[in-house]
Amino acid sequence: MSARDSILTKIRQVNVAGSDDTARKQAVAARLSDSPRGIVPARGQLPDSERRALFEAMAQKFAATISSVADYSDIPRAVSGYLREHNLPADIRIGDDERLAKAGWDKERTLEIRHGASDGGDMTAVSHALAGIAETGTVALASGTDNPTTLNFLPEHHIVVLKASDIDGDLESIWDRLREKFGKGQMPRALNLVTGPSRSGDIEQKILLGAHGPRALHLIIVDE
Template structure:
């Protein structure tokens, strides 16, 4: 016998099995993820939970009916918070109808540089379980937009808010199966960047934006009209 077979024989003896023993049966639920209750609910409940948990993580939230209102909403929020009116926005077609004209904003479309202070990006999904954004890096949504500017404005369609992380990954896989390109990277963002590496003191903006502002577009099924 080889040393490997000797070791396997000792293991089998210890658990009361032989080389001829059939493999143990595996319960069907063994590989199923245990989904917490807060990751389940109706579309309107998931939207409300996403808002609550994103706010708890120190994100700010705004809501608009259509993407055409985005430019006005962004301009108003920046002015209210004394933030720059020069922004860099993803060249993603999802932002093409954002209504930037006549807002007083100076908008550049493309990747962020170290000089950019405010970015605007689309998001792939929102995760209600933790108030988290799933953002994909594509040629139309450069990775730098999520990390370099001090202020990140993320645009989220309420129809893409899912319950748990498993739902978000499943949505990404379905997108690939339908012919969409899988992204080079996926970033999960919960609130502004923070770190407690130094003396366990939480510091905002060390590894990314100091502010995360989420603009929700549209209403989920079952939500009341305001």
């Protein structure tokens, strides 16, 4: 017997014993198709402006920094400003996300832009988030050519652009968005839920920022 059959047989001997196997199968099928929500904290269930305020407060609690712009065309200037403020070289890594591509980067003449996955040599990367989660100050990023996963982890500084209207109250809303975009039961290759910059408490349980991932996470919220 294969390891697979052997393991499943052992489990079935216990699980099936004394219960109706058809009912078990129905229960599993129903749960997988209905995806019951469970308990969603009241914390994030707020009107728009308060939800955004909670998102910002939570993100800052976890050491992310935040700025906001009126629309996408203001992003290049905001990014350049961030680089100058932190004495960073005037170059960024960016994916193919159309919303970012249309922002008009040529306005920042000195800014060098590299496209595609990071090779580990980038100081700063700019990504566009799928959504924000107010209850924990988290941003959700989906893999792909638009926003390569390496941009989330290799650079020293990670700048994430987020539309104000994409700030959800809770984690469950992310599943709704994913299902809408990819279909029920389908996922992007990687979904990264990022809450603040990388950190470690492994030496004497003192929390220090900048472990293996970015030392700084900066969020730019677009009002439009």
